[in-house]
Amino acid sequence: MTIIEQYGWNTVWKDKWNGKYREHEGRDLLPGRIIGDFGSKFRVITETGETWGELAGRLRHTMTDSGEYPSVGDWVLLAVQDGGEHAVIHGVLPRSSVISRKAAGNTRDEQIVASNVDTLFLVSALNDDFNVRRMERYLIMAWNSGANPVILLTKADLCQDAELKIAEMERAAPGVPVHAVSALLGDGREALLPYIRSGQTVALTGSSGCGKSTMVNWLSGRMLQLTQDVREGDSRGRHTTTHRELFVLPEGGIIVDTPGMRELQLWEDEGGLDLAFGDISSLAAGCRYSDCSHEREEGCAVLQAVAEGVLEEKRLLNYRKTQRELLYQSSKEVKQKRKSAAAAVKAGSSRSRNSGWRKEMDEY
Template sequence: MKYGWNERWQSIMDSMKDHGKPLVPARVTAQYSKQYRIITETGERIAAVTGKYEFEATSRSDFPAVGDWILVELLQGEPRAVIHKLLPRTTAMTRKEAGAVPDEQVIAANTDTVFIVVALNQDFNVRKIERYLIAVWESGSQPVVLLTKADVCDDPEPYVSQVMSSAPGVSVHAVSSVMDQGKEAILPYLIPGHTVAITGSSGAGKSTLLNWLSGEEIQRVQSIREEDARGRHTTTHRELFLLPEGAIMVDTPGMRELQLWESEDGWGEAFSDIEELAQQCRFHDCRHESEAGCAVQLALTEGTLDQGRFANYKKTERELAYLARKENSAAKRQKDRSRARQSKSRRDRRANGYHFSYDGDD
């Protein structure tokens, strides 16, 4: 199979395989509500999870996502399949799903690299890039920042330098599909069996980038409003494509705002320079506000640490702490409801037991 299957996945499948059913491996290439498009050795199929799978799933992230490897039962004589099992993910880029109750939504699974795409127009925002970096580092994938539409920018280099200073250890490339510039910097990531996801805001040029790298128009492209660089959602769902070089690419819908989900490790990685400074503070519990001997405040005073970057560091720290409290509260409510149901069930059993005993004595 040309979609990233290898000996490691084969070994995992062998350890999970239900010998009572003829299950075969497949990869999720697109998702539409509760239906999935998958690819197997025999071609594409439409699939859905079993009733047992749906019953046992406790959250949205338990369901398959684009990029996942699954074990399916092929229905004979039909272009459909039934999903029985999800193979453990190696990586998963997630975000907080919209809604009052905290839940995790998987954007793309089993990716090796994630291209964070930002256009060199009014959409350019370093603070936004930092948020994406948090999510990508947390996923376990390798982030790469692509500054697209370099042809509309007089000099991309200052922007590249600005991003590099806010993204320690991350590769940053300015590219232009219109001018066919920068492709040589991207090609090393597009190796056979390597899965790359594209993420970023609407209008950043993700679908254009995919078409450019594939050498054909496999995704429809829409124009943006030049006055505010806002784009419409060209991509309306996550979808996986096989590129000519053998790499696998996942295109994702544009996001107005990336809501973070349980990203403490990714937060520390994205702001590793500030975390290193924090290790030099006099007090181990320093909040980096007005404490004596604060290495972070000293760096701010000396100008070696950007004020905007530090403000975003504190903002995302508060956001993740709030999300953790909210999630714990939701989990407690769910646990209390479960205990209440169990208590009611015990009372009902005791009541029924007393009733039967009374009938027996009579």
């Protein structure tokens, strides 16, 4: 197995590459995978080993505007320079999955967390970090990404009622595997082996202090990431991972650790809401009205399920809240796209007028 194959290069990616990306503007290109995202520079693996890569100058603005800016896990088109010491990135291969969220702050930008991930480990510690409502939001992000979600409940050795919390999480995530693990005691690793076999890429995401970096070290059998103890008072931790990086595991799988999130702001919905709240979607099929909002309508099967104790009221409230958030985010995206399109038309019209003026001057 070549070094690039150890990082997931297989027949699927070869088929995408062959005949389409071998040559670019007279240059011979090589495929590579981004294994470290350090902002303006990337650590990239190629068929000859690791190298530093950076975007071709003309792509820096176009890729940012189009949402195609490279991220850890991406397969990219490289022009290698200086005997393999450096490389210029000329493009990104079509992605099989994209894990993204709305960037922090008041911006309207999408932040890509990782790409081409097969399984997304949603991590929550079995201490005060345990939060079912927050996990429902992470599930929406996972289903929207195209990756398969798996819930990891870490620090099982610190929990006296782990079985009850596992059952609670399973009710909130129908059909999603839930595993309780303890890196300290070495419990639960066998259940994770199917997700980390050769050629598979997994990523971990969760709140700060939930144990992601500890999981990376435990699964790899090496001290790859620094860890810090959480505060005893509130079980909160600091960001021990400051950038996104990809590692190869002993079983041949590939794992991505990501910085912890204080708050997950969802980017957009591509069916993830209905998948994460599949029980509500199923109940809604029995509502009297097809556009039922599940708030006060007569004949609402969802409200009836809450009244009968079949559906937890807190789950319905979180569904409504998240639905409103996604609708609001969608409306902002539409307004921004219209604004950008109008600006582009205005700029194009201005360039056209200037071009016509220069032509008239030349003719004069």
